[in-house]
Amino acid sequence: xxxxxxxxxxxxxxxxxxxxxxxxxxxxxxxxxxxxxxxxxxxxxxxxxxxxxxxxxxxxxxxxxxxxxxxxxxxxxxxxxxxxxxxxxxxxxxxxxxxxxxxxxxxxxxxxxxxxxxxxxxxxxxxxxxxxxxxxxxxxxxxxxxxxxxxxxxxxxxxxxxxxxxxxxxxxxxxxxxxxxxxxxxxxxxxxxxxxxxxxxxxxxxxxxxxxxxxxxxxxxxxxxxxxxxxxxxxxxxxxxxxxxxxxxxxxxxxxxxxxxxxxxxxxxxxxxxxxxxxxxxxxxxxxxxxxxxxxxxxxxxxxxxxxxxxxxxxxxxxxxxxxxxxxxxxxxxxxxxxxxxxxxxxxxxxxxxxxxxxxxxxxxxxxxxxxxxxxxxxxx
Ligand code: SIN
Ligand code: CO
Numbered sequence: 441x442x443x444x445x446x447x448x449x450x451x452x453x454x455x456x457x458x459x460x461x462x463x464x465x466x467x468x469x470x471x472x473x474x475x476x477x478x479x480x481x482x483x484x485x486x487x488x489x490x491x492x493x494x495x496x497x498x499x500x501x502x503x504x505x506x507x508x509x510x511x512x513x514x515x516x517x518x519x520x521x522x523x524x525x526x527x528x529x530x531x532x533x534x535x536x537x538x539x540x541x542x543x544x545x546x547x548x549x550x551x552x553x554x555x556x557x558x559x560x561x562x563x564x565x566x567x568x569x570x571x572x573x574x575x576x577x578x579x580x581x582x583x584x585x586x587x588x589x590x591x592x593x594x595x596x597x598x599x600x601x602x603x604x605x606x607x608x609x610x611x612x613x614x615x616x617x618x619x620x621x622x623x624x625x626x627x628x629x630x631x632x633x634x635x636x637x638x639x640x641x642x643x644x645x646x647x648x649x650x651x652x653x654x655x656x657x658x659x660x661x662x663x664x665x666x667x668x669x670x671x672x673x674x675x676x677x678x679x680x681x682x683x684x685x686x687x688x689x690x691x692x693x694x695x696x697x698x699x700x701x702x703x704x705x706x707x708x709x710x711x712x713x714x715x716x717x718x719x720x721x722x723x724x725x726x727x728x729x730x731x732x733x734x735x736x737x738x739x740x741x742x743x744x745x746x747x748x749x750x751x752x753x754x755x756x757x758x759x760x761x762x763x764x765x766x767x768x769x770x771x772x773x774x775x776x777x778x779x780x781x782x783x784x785x786x787x788x789x790x791x792x793x794x795x796x797x798x799x800x801x802x803x804x805x806x807x808x809x810x811x812x813x814x815x816x817x818x819x820x821x
Contacts, residue, residue: 441482444469444541446618451544459562460572460624463586465613469620470541475578475638479557482638486510486534488524489722494603496564496680497521503565505600522562527552527719530749535640539782540788542574542642548714548753551645557753558633564629565597566604571645574622577615580637584621585609590775600662602629615639652713659701659709670695707757715751721767722747723815732809736792743789744808744817752785762804767816773804790817 445453448467458464486508493508494501497520513523538553540699547716551571556564559579575584587607597603607628615621623629631639660666668764672691684692685743700706724747729757745753755766755778763770764776764785773781780798783790798804811817 441471442470442473442537442541444472448646452624455544456654458622458624462628463611463623463629465611466620466622468618469574470576470618471664473576473578473618475614476538476556476640477528478776479530479638481515481532481635482522482525482528482557483510485528486523491531492526494524494600495521496524497562503601503603505598507600516559519560520562522556522558522564524554524556524564526554526748527717527749528716529553530719531722533745533748534547536748536788538576538640538642540610542644545644547751549644549646551643552719552749554641554643556639556641558631558637558639558660559580560633560635563630563632565601566607567627568592568594568604568626568628569643570625571643572622572624573644574620575615575631576640576642576748577617577619578638578640581618581634582615582631582639583634584611584615584619584629584631584635585615586611586623589626592628638657647714656699656706656709656711659712660705665705683708703757707755708765708770711753711755711758711763711766712770716750716764717749719749721749721816724818725815726813729813730809732805735809735812736805738819739795739799740791742793742819742821743791744812745746746788746790746817747815749788750816754781754785760763766811771807773798773801773807777801 446465446469449457485491487510487792489509491508493510494512495506495508495510495516497504497506497516508525510523526676529539535555539550542550565583585607586609592607593605594602611621613619613621647683670691672688678685692719750767752764752766758764759778759782760775762773762775763779764773764781765771777798780795781799783794784798787794792799795808796809810819812819
């Protein structure tokens with residue numbers, strides 16, 4: 441099990457002074473850190489069409505970026521290129537372990553674990569990210585420069601590569617295996633590999649208001665909600681034909697706000713929206729589906745393991761009704777399932793004891809059986 445060690449400060453200090461505020465180097469955050477996947481396995485994953493990956497390199501001094509899947513890497517030579525693979529925690533249980541040391545942050549904030557394999561002098565160039573990232577150095581050494589937040593001009597160095605103008609470094613460090621560099625959104629940075637190296641980036645991305653409003657609009661349309669018309673009985677005589685007057689504007693705002701003020705609607709939207717995955721899951725459906733009784737029998741002997749990257753949430757508002765959101769879908773199991781729902785959402789592994797209350801509810805057992813047969817949860821043996 442990977443343990444995060446912050447020798448210079450406490451987690452509370454990190455959250456209060458660095459999280460979302462400023463970058464910091466955590467030397468030997470992971471002691472005796474070993475690559476969680478080999479470069480060969482990573483390169484193999486990038487050959488799969490379900491896996492999101494990119495190759496970044498320079499050709500005659502010009503930046504190039506190609507999207508996977510890839511067939512071969514032979515043309516790339518020994519230096520100056522990087523292979524970046526997204527959401528590797530979905531495909532490798534070993535890599536998914538890297539999420540656990542960051543459990544001081546809620547899962548709904550987690551994006552994914554991105555891994556980059558770089559040959560000497562390889563990197564993706566200077567850029568700004570929209571997410572918080574913990575860059576954990578695996579094998580090899582990489583030089584990182586991080587600049588201050590500010591007005592940095594961004595430009596397309598290639599159609600698929602947004603870069604930033606040269607910046608002055610406030611951090612300029614060589615990361616060794618086990619070192620961690622934390623960078624909040626908005627800080628320009630650039631990593632250049634000093635030798636062949638692997639780095640493991642645990643990213644936390646918050647949604648923009650624009651993303652959420654667009655998701656909310658889709659949700660409301662999908663559920664056929666919010667179709668009641670704005671109404672204005674008792675309207676006074678209107679004077680200026682072209683005017684949307686202040687009281688009409690207040691009416692429009694109140695009409696829209698009635699959707700945002702509906703906590704039940706908003707909780708259902710938030711749970712469904714945030715539990716959707718951005719990248720594909722590695723769902724391995726069982727060749728021989730289990731019956732509910734067989735599932736319960738097996739659960740008495742071993743825990744169920746959640747497939748990497750599967751997002752399962754409840755809100756304080758919904759838990760009392762046994763409502764949870766799994767991979768974008770709302771499920772309601774009733775108040776008696778409260779403890780089981782909580783266990784399912786809070787833990788990557790759940791035992792028979794933890795699920796006991798839910799196992800007495802036929803709807804819960806049916807859902808669990810479906811999830812296991814479809815590969816959302818699995819038994820290791
Ligand atoms: C990399 O690991 O090469 C890129 C990671 C980043 O800068 O976001
Ligand atoms: Co970055």
